[in-house]
Amino acid sequence: MTKKRALISVSDKTGIIAFAKGLVELGVEIISTGGTKSTLEAEGIPTISIEEVTEFPEMLDGRVKTLHPKIHGGLLGRRDVMSHVKEMEANGIQPIDFVCVNLYPFKETILKEETTQEQAIENIDIGGPSMLRSAAKNHQFVTVVVDPMDYDQLLAELSKTGETTFATRQKLAAKVFRHTAGYDAMIAEYLTEAVGEKEPESLTLTYDLKQVLRYGENSHQNAAFYQNAIPVDFSIANAKQLHGKELSYNNIKDADAAIRISREFDQPAVVAVKHMNPCGIGIGETINEAYQYAYEADPVSIFGGIIVLNREVDKDVAEKMHQLFLEIIIAPSFSVEAFTLLSAKKNLRLMTLDFSQKDQAIEDEKVSVLGGLLIQNQDIVKEKSENWHVVTKRRPTIDELNALEFSWKTVKHVKSNAIVVANSHQTLGIGAGQMNRVGSVEIAIKQAGAKVNGAVLASDAFFPMGDSVEYAGKNGIKAIVQPGGSIKDQESIDMADKYGIAMIFTDIRHFRH
Known part of the structure; x- marks a missing residue:
């Protein structure tokens, strides 16, 4: 009986050594290429090169190496269709049973300020998505894994029965198509912006799960919080929570509203928000003075509100806020004394945000409606x-x-x-x-x-x-x-x-x- 084969080619090598060793211990042959092959062999893991399988050299600076019938035939061939089996045998194509691939770091590349467009384009993966899509399409027979977080579960299942279940393969295949869709969406967005297209004929968006929420606006509604795949520094999605219970759906919306308002002011400013509307805004020579003005603006409505301060929270301001029931306090930083005092309230969320990024490029606003999506640029017009x-x-x-x-x-x-x-x-x-x-x-x-x-x-x-x-x-x-x-x-x-x-x-x- 032909040994099972796994094709491994990863940019993110997290956990790959243990995963490959686990497959070898289960009698699986490893096909690999490039840096992944060198990494595995350095750990004593035997591998078969892509060139050995394809009988064709890697070429065009590595742009062409896995785009070959002996690779994609091994991934796409149906083992329950006799004509497929015969064609594979006639052409010397062996089935590939496992695919472990993750992609060139396009996102990480474009996040670097010094990246040129040429460098970005060179980090558009072609062979990786092709292999992933081929394997995922044929998930009735092929197990495909794109996320290192899935390695241990996959090995555990193989150790028990020597096989993966169809349910597992289907679940992993769905993750692959989400992954490649998100990858392509980032590329599409990057190139669309590069050519200055404002209203493309189709809109491709991708977000990463940040948090599954306890519930939505009301307790009977399910909800989750997704953040931009390309992070926005000055945003509630990128704020760092230092203390308190997890954010709720309504907390996130209110905090977002407060952060937007705080962006208007360069001088010390304090914004208090309740139910998406400001209930008090104060500016002053010091953050303490600004807070006092914001509090006095509506000392009733501030109860249970969200506070954003655009300067460090010091002990004096903390003592004043400590007297109130507040949901969230967001600031660039907290002094040691302020944090010690405020964190005594176990449920109060204390968060920091990089206010130096408040004037960075602003993303468009997206609002869902039944059956569609409204897009507009944010209302940030500079007036004199x-x-x-x-x-x-x-x-x-x-x-x-x-x-x-x-x-x-x-x-x-x-x-x-x-x-x-x-x-x-x-x-x-x-x-x-x-x-x-x-x-x-x-x-x-x-x-x-x-x-x-x-x-x-x-x-x-x-x-x-x-x-x-x-x-x-x-x-x-x-x-x-x-x-x-x-x-x-x-x-x-x-x-x-x-x-x-x-x-x-x-x-x-x-x-x-």
């Missing part, structure tokens, strides 16, 4: 207040302009219809997600309370009529920033003039649905 124009008789003061700039950075992250009442260093009231704009205005002004007098107001989209401006004027708002663009803009302008409000049009809308 000198490009805004005053449309009222009164111009804003310097202090009011600073407050308008702060509130405009904030309102773009609030769910529409969005209204933010603020001063130059903190939010005072936030109206979000209402079906009409005046409703959001009323909520924001009511939340601001006595602090509304002399404050400014930002609206993410235009006012459809003058009622919102009138309500703001009656309650002490002194300046408004909005995009403009309504057919009734003049009604809002006239109302602002009536109440002595300075109003600015930006000509840019920041509607967040």
Whole structure:
């Protein structure tokens, strides 16, 4: 009886020595090539070279070595079809029963800043995916493994019966096609970006499983967290958890919202988020001052919230946060004293994030809908207040302009219809997600309370009529920033003039649905 054969060719050599030795002990012959062959032979593991099997030399700098009928015939030939068996015998093709292959490190190559396009292309594997796909297609007879994590399980199964089950082969084959699809998706994305294609005729995406979640938005929903195959440094997916219980589905969404908002500020800033909306944002000369402003913005809603700070958490700030029930605290770092204090709460998630990467290239936003996917670039337009124009008789003061700039950075992250009442260093009231704009205005002004007098107001989209401006004027708002663009803009302008409000049009809308 012909001995069983395994073809082994791997870039990632993790665990390969033990796996190959295990196969040899079970009477399996090893076919190998290149660096893998040298690695195995250095450990005393006998191998058969690809050239011995194909009777054809490796050529074109290694680009052609396994693309040969004696390899792919051995992988694809069906052992239950007599015509296949006869053709294989007539052409000297021996069956290959096991394939252990992983691919050229394309991902690792393109992650290096110094990589040229030529180097990237040279790391596109051709023979590897071809062998994997051939073996996976014929998984009725061939066992194919692409992940070193599967070596031990495979050897254990072979040790018991000398065979793998069809269920195992099918499971491994499915993993292979996921793997090659993800590999090709990365290549497709890289080359698509290289040629500047913005709306390709088909979209290929690949993500890696980061975490199976306990449940989704509600306890009866299953959920998992996948992250980009090419990691995004400034993201919740790349934040490092130092302490606390695992993140939930809603934690991840809220933390993502808070991280996006924190990206707006270079000075010390603290962002508190609750249910995808900011409930308090503060900026200051120090992170301690910024935190105090964020807390005072809404000391009720911050309870159970997510906090992002763009400076190290020191002992003073930690002592203040320690007094509250919070879900997550994210910062560039924690002092030893701060971490010791906060980690005393066993469930509080403490996470670090590299804020130096906040302005790196921003990926597109992807939103699922029934039967499809919406894609848009993120709302990161850089605005300059000198490009805004005053449309009222009164111009804003310097202090009011600073407050308008702060509130405009904030309102773009609030769910529409969005209204933010603020001063130059903190939010005072936030109206979000209402079906009409005046409703959001009323909520924001009511939340601001006595602090509304002399404050400014930002609206993410235009006012459809003058009622919102009138309500703001009656309650002490002194300046408004909005995009403009309504057919009734003049009604809002006239109302602002009536109440002595300075109003600015930006000509840019920041509607967040």
